[in-house]
Structures are given as C-alpha cells and as structure tokens.
Amino acid sequence: MLCVLIAFISCKNKSQPQSETSNETPKYEETWESLATNDREPEWFKDAKFGIYFHWGLYSVPAFDNEWYPRWMYVSGRTEWGGKIFEHQQKTYGSLSEFNYHDFIPMFTAEHFDAKEWADLFKKSGAKFAGPVAQHHDGFAMWGSKVNPWNAKDMGPKKDILGELYVELKKNDMKTIATFHHAKLLQRYAQDTLQWAKNSSDPGFDSHYPYHPDYITSTTDPKLRKFYGNMPANEFHDYWLNQVNEVVDNYAPDIIWFDSWLDKIPENYRQKMVAHHFNTAVSRGQKPIAAYKQEDLPANVGMLDIEQGGKTGLSDDYWLTDITISNYSWSYISGQTYKKPDLVIRNMIDVWSKRGVVLLNISPKANGTILDEQRQVLLTIGEWIDKYQEAVYETRAYTTFGYGEAAFEKGEFGGQSATMAYNEKDIRFMLSKDNKHLYIFSLGLPKADSNIEIRTPIRSKIKKVSLVGSGVDLKWSVTNNKLTFTTPSSSQMDAIATVFKVDFE
Structure with a gap:
C-alpha cells in the first residue's frame, strides 16, 4: 500500500506545471x-x-475633444487645449457631484x-x-x-x-x-494648493487627475482611490x-x-x-x-x-x-x-x-x-x-537615407513632424539584408519616360535596374558613380510612392 501511495504521489508531482525559471539564476540583474x-x-x-x-x-x-477627457473634465476656466471639456461634461452628463469619470464604465x-x-x-x-x-x-x-x-x-x-x-x-x-x-x-499634489483644480487652469501637470477636496479625485475610499491614484x-x-x-x-x-x-x-x-x-x-x-x-x-x-x-x-x-x-x-x-x-x-x-x-x-x-x-x-x-x-x-538602411526638396516641419516632440509633404522629387534608399539589392523610393509619381539621376554616388557595380511590382527592366547608365535611369509609363508606376530596384553584381 505504501509503495502504491509513493508511486501515486510521484506521478502526480510530475504532472504539475513547472516554472521555466524556478531552478535558474536570472540572466539579467536589476542594474x-x-x-x-x-x-x-x-x-x-x-x-x-x-x-x-x-x-x-x-x-x-464621451468621444469629445481628446483622450485627456478624464483630466480636463475637472478643470474649469481653461482656454487652451482641452478647455471645452469641462462645460461639455456639465451640460451632457451633469455636475461633478452627480457624475464622475468612473461613471462612464457601464457605458x-x-x-x-x-x-x-x-x-x-x-x-x-x-x-x-x-x-x-x-x-x-x-x-x-x-x-x-x-x-x-x-x-x-x-x-x-x-x-x-x-x-x-x-x-x-x-x-x-x-x-x-x-x-x-x-x-x-x-496624485502628487494633494499638499500643494496652488496646483489644485479650481486654483489653476493646468493643475498639477504630473498627475492626470486634478486634485481638490471637493472632487472625487481626493477620495480615500479603498477601491476608488486606486482608480484616481490617490x-x-x-x-x-x-x-x-x-x-x-x-x-x-x-x-x-x-x-x-x-x-x-x-x-x-x-x-x-x-x-x-x-x-x-x-x-x-x-x-x-x-x-x-x-x-x-x-x-x-x-x-x-x-x-x-x-x-x-x-x-x-x-x-x-x-x-x-x-x-x-x-x-x-x-x-x-x-x-x-x-x-x-x-x-x-x-x-x-x-x-x-x-x-x-x-x-x-x-x-x-x-x-x-x-x-x-x-x-x-x-x-x-x-x-x-x-x-x-x-x-x-527584410531591408536595412543604406549609407545615406536619401535627399529631396520637401519643406521641413518641426516635430512637436523633437526632430521632424510625421506629416511632411513629400513628392516624387524626394528620394529614399533601403538595402536588402544580403547587400545585393538597393531599393530607391520616389515619394510620389515620377514623370513618365523621363531620366532620373540619383545624386548619391553608388560605388557597387550595377547589373540591372528594374521597377518593383512589375519587374520591368529599365534603361540605365552610370557616369562618375552617378546612376541615371529612364522611367516607364505612368500606369506602371505608383502615385503613392514608386520603388526602383538596383541589382548589384
């Protein structure tokens, strides 16, 4: 009986899921x-x-104004971004004593x-x-x-x-x-009255919910305070x-x-x-x-x-x-x-x-x-x-990203904006992972049956130039490492962005 019991326990233990890391030293330390x-x-x-x-x-x-609705619905007197939300909230859903952000959950x-x-x-x-x-x-x-x-x-x-x-x-x-x-x-501003809602049009920026003793955002309810970060x-x-x-x-x-x-x-x-x-x-x-x-x-x-x-x-x-x-x-x-x-x-x-x-x-x-x-x-x-x-x-960046004529637009959070107005005169490059093919992107529709000279020198020996998508071969020549090729008809190219392929020997 004892042997049977031991065997049963042994089999049962083997059937339990085992942690993949339970017997392993973590590879990465907390540094x-x-x-x-x-x-x-x-x-x-x-x-x-x-x-x-x-x-x-x-x-x-609420589908109104922007995704920071839960912040701005607690801020009155604001004229900047999000300033319409407080009044909209009052008119549509009632006062903050009657309806708060967590009341949207059933909706x-x-x-x-x-x-x-x-x-x-x-x-x-x-x-x-x-x-x-x-x-x-x-x-x-x-x-x-x-x-x-x-x-x-x-x-x-x-x-x-x-x-x-x-x-x-x-x-x-x-x-x-x-x-x-x-x-x-x-909630990082409970002790800073200058940063409270009602006292500022942009209260406590490093906390999402504006604090005020009159608002639910100051709740100490064990469950609600987790929602409002208090x-x-x-x-x-x-x-x-x-x-x-x-x-x-x-x-x-x-x-x-x-x-x-x-x-x-x-x-x-x-x-x-x-x-x-x-x-x-x-x-x-x-x-x-x-x-x-x-x-x-x-x-x-x-x-x-x-x-x-x-x-x-x-x-x-x-x-x-x-x-x-x-x-x-x-x-x-x-x-x-x-x-x-x-x-x-x-x-x-x-x-x-x-x-x-x-x-x-x-x-x-x-x-x-x-x-x-x-x-x-x-x-x-x-x-x-x-x-x-x-x-x-399965491509990688080339030795240069490209060139062009698009007017620069500064990005709100650094660099350039995500809405630059490119056209066919803006050229970008990508290289195949095996380094055998260079892809040339014209960010628009090039003029048909015209010659495009690539300003960036291409020092690898070229075997062929073609149009990606149709595979049609294009006429091309190289002078002083500058590639020139002739575009096909407009119907074979792409108004969004046309891609040419350069095969290296």
Missing part, C-alpha cells in the same frame, strides 16, 4: 549595466518596420469588439506587431487584472481585451506590444510595477512600451520592471524590447520612441515613432478626420530609411467598431506594402 547586455535591436524588430496600437477605453465614451460596452477580425485587419494592413494601450493615464486596465480592480474583464465590456487580441495576433504569427501610460496616475507614493509604485509584471507574466508581450512620465517612477522600480520583462521573456524564447520616451530609460537598455515625428538624419541606432491615423486626438472623437494614406505611407518610408520603425495608432469607438475611414487607410497601407514588400520588411 542598468546588466540590462544593457540584452539585444535591444533584435532581428525580428529590424525586419518588422510597422506595428499598430490603439487608444481605446473609457475616454472613448463602455465594446459589444462589437471582435479580436479575430481586428487581428486579421492589422495583418492585412502589413503590420508585424500590434496590441492595445494596456492602460492609459486614467487607471482603467484593458486586461483581466487581479491587481487592478478597475479593469475591462470585470467591468464595462467584461472582456479581456488584451488577452483575446493577443491570442488572435499570435495565430497570425504577429508579435505583440502592450503600452503603459499609468505612471501619470499617481494613495501614498510607495504604495502606488508597487501598484504600478505589479500591473506591468502581471501583463508580462500572463500575456508575454514582445514589447512593453512606456509613455512620458516613466521618469517619475523611482529608478529602482524601473530597473525591476525591465529586468522582470527581459528575464521572463528570454525564459520563453522571446527577444524582448522595452520602449521609452525622452531619457526615461538608458539608451543602451531601451528602444527610444519619438512621438508624432522622427529623426532628421540617418540614425546609428534603431528607434520607434508613434503616430496617429487621425488629424486630432489619439482616441475616437465625434467628427474625427483622418490622414490620407499617401501622406502616412510616404512618412513611413522616410522613417524606415533612417533606421526607424513606425507604431501607428488607430481610434476605435466605444462600442468596438473601427470606422470605415480608418479601415480604408489601413488597407491602402497594406496593399502598398504587399506590392513592394521585398523593399520593406
């Missing part, structure tokens, strides 16, 4: 020096070129959200990675959280938005990203970290991405966060990335993201830019307008030519629909990439 040994530019990321994410949450319900229904359909759309758009804003500044989590009681699985849609989407993205062989913006949630700093920092770790542990994102205000989190917490992501991902066989803005992580540890713009020249390192599909507001608002596909694609090509990768934001409605206007932009991008994919995915 910048150790974390800098991670491959911060994995091959899959260099190949990807393009990802999609989306601002979607409670702020999508965030997401009944039309279809993870499979969304993932398929993202794949058709040409994106190689995708994912949601996991949590914006407002403190509402878009996954089934055990740490944060204010989450989409337990409230509102009652769906694990992030989890359901990740399942479908992985079926499409796509990488995943989760973006975190909740470092701004902590807790001691040490408690909040644990709360912040535990949520990031929960997503890493339960959903295995390839990229975790952080908005501004990450620098407000103490350094040791940021080190713990990155180390946990790297160690957990590597134990699963992933090649992880941690993306940041400004100087919130060391440049040799994380992947820099430049908001709504990009670098002006060829970068030594890979980088990200997050841009919007819309002309105004990251989240859906009533009357929203969208960028033209040619504008988006041409600016994407410019980013790629400078070792950048594009993260494009879309704006679903609160009910879970993605408007046809947004879909059309995505599908046009996908059709263009599909036609020229050999010049896109």
Whole structure:
C-alpha cells in the first residue's frame, strides 16, 4: 500500500506545471549595466518596420475633444487645449457631484469588439506587431487584472481585451506590444494648493487627475482611490510595477512600451520592471524590447520612441515613432478626420530609411467598431506594402537615407513632424539584408519616360535596374558613380510612392 501511495504521489508531482525559471539564476540583474547586455535591436524588430496600437477605453465614451477627457473634465476656466471639456461634461452628463469619470464604465460596452477580425485587419494592413494601450493615464486596465480592480474583464465590456487580441495576433504569427501610460496616475499634489483644480487652469501637470477636496479625485475610499491614484507614493509604485509584471507574466508581450512620465517612477522600480520583462521573456524564447520616451530609460537598455515625428538624419541606432491615423486626438472623437494614406505611407518610408520603425495608432469607438475611414487607410497601407514588400520588411538602411526638396516641419516632440509633404522629387534608399539589392523610393509619381539621376554616388557595380511590382527592366547608365535611369509609363508606376530596384553584381 505504501509503495502504491509513493508511486501515486510521484506521478502526480510530475504532472504539475513547472516554472521555466524556478531552478535558474536570472540572466539579467536589476542594474542598468546588466540590462544593457540584452539585444535591444533584435532581428525580428529590424525586419518588422510597422506595428499598430490603439487608444481605446473609457475616454472613448464621451468621444469629445481628446483622450485627456478624464483630466480636463475637472478643470474649469481653461482656454487652451482641452478647455471645452469641462462645460461639455456639465451640460451632457451633469455636475461633478452627480457624475464622475468612473461613471462612464457601464457605458463602455465594446459589444462589437471582435479580436479575430481586428487581428486579421492589422495583418492585412502589413503590420508585424500590434496590441492595445494596456492602460492609459486614467487607471482603467484593458486586461483581466487581479491587481487592478478597475479593469475591462470585470467591468464595462467584461472582456479581456488584451488577452483575446493577443491570442488572435499570435495565430497570425504577429508579435505583440502592450503600452503603459499609468505612471501619470499617481496624485502628487494633494499638499500643494496652488496646483489644485479650481486654483489653476493646468493643475498639477504630473498627475492626470486634478486634485481638490471637493472632487472625487481626493477620495480615500479603498477601491476608488486606486482608480484616481490617490494613495501614498510607495504604495502606488508597487501598484504600478505589479500591473506591468502581471501583463508580462500572463500575456508575454514582445514589447512593453512606456509613455512620458516613466521618469517619475523611482529608478529602482524601473530597473525591476525591465529586468522582470527581459528575464521572463528570454525564459520563453522571446527577444524582448522595452520602449521609452525622452531619457526615461538608458539608451543602451531601451528602444527610444519619438512621438508624432522622427529623426532628421540617418540614425546609428534603431528607434520607434508613434503616430496617429487621425488629424486630432489619439482616441475616437465625434467628427474625427483622418490622414490620407499617401501622406502616412510616404512618412513611413522616410522613417524606415533612417533606421526607424513606425507604431501607428488607430481610434476605435466605444462600442468596438473601427470606422470605415480608418479601415480604408489601413488597407491602402497594406496593399502598398504587399506590392513592394521585398523593399520593406527584410531591408536595412543604406549609407545615406536619401535627399529631396520637401519643406521641413518641426516635430512637436523633437526632430521632424510625421506629416511632411513629400513628392516624387524626394528620394529614399533601403538595402536588402544580403547587400545585393538597393531599393530607391520616389515619394510620389515620377514623370513618365523621363531620366532620373540619383545624386548619391553608388560605388557597387550595377547589373540591372528594374521597377518593383512589375519587374520591368529599365534603361540605365552610370557616369562618375552617378546612376541615371529612364522611367516607364505612368500606369506602371505608383502615385503613392514608386520603388526602383538596383541589382548589384
């Protein structure tokens, strides 16, 4: 009997899931020096070129003015950006004594959200990675959280938005990203009356919810204070970290991405966060990335993201830019307008030519629909990439990004804007990974049957010049290392961006 019992226990123990890291020493220590040994530019990321994410949450319900609605609904007397929201809130939903931001939760229904359909759309758009804003500044989590009681699985849609989407993205062989913006949630101004709501038109900028004793933002209710960030700093920092770790542990994102205000989190917490992501991902066989803005992580540890713009020249390192599909507001608002596909694609090509990768934001409605206007932009991008994919995915930057005549537009967050007006006279280069092919992008429709001289010297010996898409061979010549070729008919080229291919011997 004893032998049988021992055998049963032994078999039962073998059937229990074992932690992949339980008997292993973590590869990365919680120091910048150790974390800098991670491959911060994995091959899959260099190949990807393009990802999609989306601002979607409670702020999508009022669908008014911008995604910072939960902040500005508590600020009266403001004339700048967001200044219309306070009055709109009062007229539409009532006074702040009757209706507060968390009261939007039952109205965030997401009944039309279809993870499979969304993932398929993202794949058709040409994106190689995708994912949601996991949590914006407002403190509402878009996954089934055990740490944060204010989450989409337990409230509102009652769906694990992030989890359901990740399942479908992985079926499409796509990488995943989760973006975190909740470092701004902590209430940092409870003791600073000058920074309170009612006392300033821009109260306490490093906290999302404006504090005032008369407002719910000052609540000490054990549950509500987590939503409005009104807790001691040490408690909040644990709360912040535990949520990031929960997503890493339960959903295995390839990229975790952080908005501004990450620098407000103490350094040791940021080190713990990155180390946990790297160690957990590597134990699963992933090649992880941690993306940041400004100087919130060391440049040799994380992947820099430049908001709504990009670098002006060829970068030594890979980088990200997050841009919007819309002309105004990251989240859906009533009357929203969208960028033209040619504008988006041409600016994407410019980013790629400078070792950048594009993260494009879309704006679903609160009910879970993605408007046809947004879909059309995505599908046009996908059709263009599909036609020229050999010049896109498995390519690398050339010795120079290119040249052109487009008027410079300064980016709001550094570098150049994401809405530069390029045309056929703006030339960009990409090189195949095997160095056998140079791709020349004309950011528009060149004149038919005309000669184009490439200003940049090409010192490799040329074998052939052709048009990508049709494969038609072009007449060409080289003088003093300057390539000249003759364009085909307009019908064979592309009004969005035409791509020529130079084969080297």
